Amino acid sequence: MAKTVFDKEMFLDLVVNFIPLFILLFFIVGYTVYNPFGIDTTFRSLQYALIVTPFIMLTILTYLSAKAIGTSERDAPVYLPGGATVDGAEPVEEHEE
Amino acid sequence: MQITGQLALTVVMGLFLVVIAAWLAQIEDWRSYTPIGSGGATGESGYVSKEKPAGISRWLTTVDHKDIGLLYGAYGVIAFVVGGLMIMLMRIELLDPEMTLLSNSFYNSLLTSHGITMLFLFGTPIIAAFANYLVPLLIGADDMAFPRINAIAFWLLPPGALLIWAGFFPLGDIVPAQTAWTLYTPLSAGVGGGSQANAGVDLMILGLHLTGVSATMGSINFIATILTERGEKVTWANLDIFSWTILTQSGLILFAFPLLGSALIMLLLDRNLGTTFFAIEAGGTMLWQHLFWFFGHPEVYILVLPPMGIVSYVLPRFSGRRLFGFKFVVYSTLAIGVLSYGVWAHHMFATGMDPRLRASFMAVSLAIAIPSAVKTFNWITTMWNGRVRLTTPMLFCVGFISNFILGGVTGVFLASIPVDLVLHDTYYVVGHFHYIVMGAIAFAGFAGLYYWFPMFTGRMYQRRLGKIHFWTWMIGSNITFFAMIVLGYGGMPRRYATYLPQFATFHQVATLGAVLMFIGGLVWTYNFVVSWLEGPKVQDGDPWNLREDGMYTNEWQWFENKQETALADGGDEEEAVTDGGTTEAEAEAEAED
């Protein structure tokens, strides 16, 4: 359990989910700065909840799945996806392409 | 109406119970049922009987995931044909602006049933067909985690279909529902004139409910299977992409379908027992829309994720190289899963909801486009400089990508509020989602059917006919759905049986495309039936020559083992794939394509 599974390579893989997170963040900030529709506490808070909730959920799921995948990669041989039970399957190298 | 309506309802439900009773009576081996807690998750395959009964009772009693997969497949294909015939009638009616062939109300009925049939009776089941057959093989499991629940989940579907189509059968004065697939209240609550209070609507809602229960049971089964039944060597790091998409899809089903079920029950109560959930002065017109689309948008991703998985899985096999950025595809699948719950009100931009909320839904809708686009780039990059073999399954994969781009791009436009306010409820929307559901989802389904045909049947299909099927569909779908996009820009509203004369030309073009697809459909049916019965037998476990590229996978390995055992002991209870008339070399050449 010594080494963390979150190394540089992992972060590169996760960029794909950072982009939608960034877009959500962009709108959170944007709607704070620019708000043509006036202040109404209920709808204003719902407005944020609707963007912040997906943001948080996506962060959590990305973290959990990355951890699961990273841990398996560290602790067990990695085969071709879908090819682990092929006769005489050899582990593939770490990097893809 | 009440008397006959209720009578018919009783008869249908009674028949249903008889079927269940008969089915229960068929299970000979009650003792073999293993309740939970009887040891490990694996190693229970003992109670999936080795000896299958012969003939029809095999299919009625089976709990083997492969048999159930084939049942789902047959069911989905039949529903696809029914839904397809319905739309052919409608497209012929739309050849001219007036009401000619069909009455307006029958058109509305067909419209409603076409949508529900394609989404709930074809889309979800055909995906379950692939998942049932393949997921246990791909993850090295003996069977699904709960084989009997698996069987029940399937057997809920046929009564579901009968109920959904009940209005079309001669059952007293039951008429088919005319609510459209979205069942918007107050219309669907039985308010207003027409046949909206007819029992046909209730039966359809009950049928929908059954299919929802079925999908939920199936999803729990898949989640349990993928989480607990993986073979020793199958880890999260080498789980195949199709199983990833099934896992995500099952999660989506688990949260979406029970909500639909509850909303449907509320609707039934409103219709029959005088509750007022959706009455104007209570929940108002918006409550149903929120409930429905909170299910409805995840549903569209429930339908598209596994087909994306099939394409991500099959496309690399014919590109001679591994899927580019495999993990990108995995993470973006999960991202789509989460975000799909945050976009539902983009179907409601035009309802006059609070503009602040609308803005939030637009934000998330734009964010969800990224993971979809990422996948598209991954598929294209996989083919780039690859050794591409344009076999029929590969052609369908490429067609998928092309159509998915068109469907996705039109979707992003619709996700932008100002654009949507112009295009909402026009044929543009119809064009958008048909590019996805037909152009992409069905295409991926056919890619899968052709790719695994040798495994499902032990035989090879006719390559020429496969290609004719592809080209008629590729050209036909683009003619039809592009014409719909154009009609939408022109302002043609959706869901009408008649229209203004200025739209006639493009409606005729759309019908032309549909006829082309109909012809392709005939070719496909002929090809599959004839090849299943008398196609050349597959000689080895690698009909696509995947070993050459080091792309051989678990399910074909299973197939190879099965064939070798079949050869060694002179055939087992499966139709043995023993020696056919063809030589090794011929089979190889056959498989080349």
Ligand code: HEM
């Ligand atoms: C790229 C991401 C997508 C975006 C941004 C998007 C956006 C939209 C929007 C805004 C609408 C509502 C249009 C209106 O009624 O005014 C819509 C309708 C629809 N979309 Fe998409 N879409 C996307 C992908 C998909 C996918 C993947 C599917 C199917 C699997 C799909 C199926 C549908 C359906 C069925 C409707 C029509 C529902 C109805 O009103 O009957 N969309 N889409």
Ligand SMILES: [Cu+2]
């Ligand atoms: Cu949507």
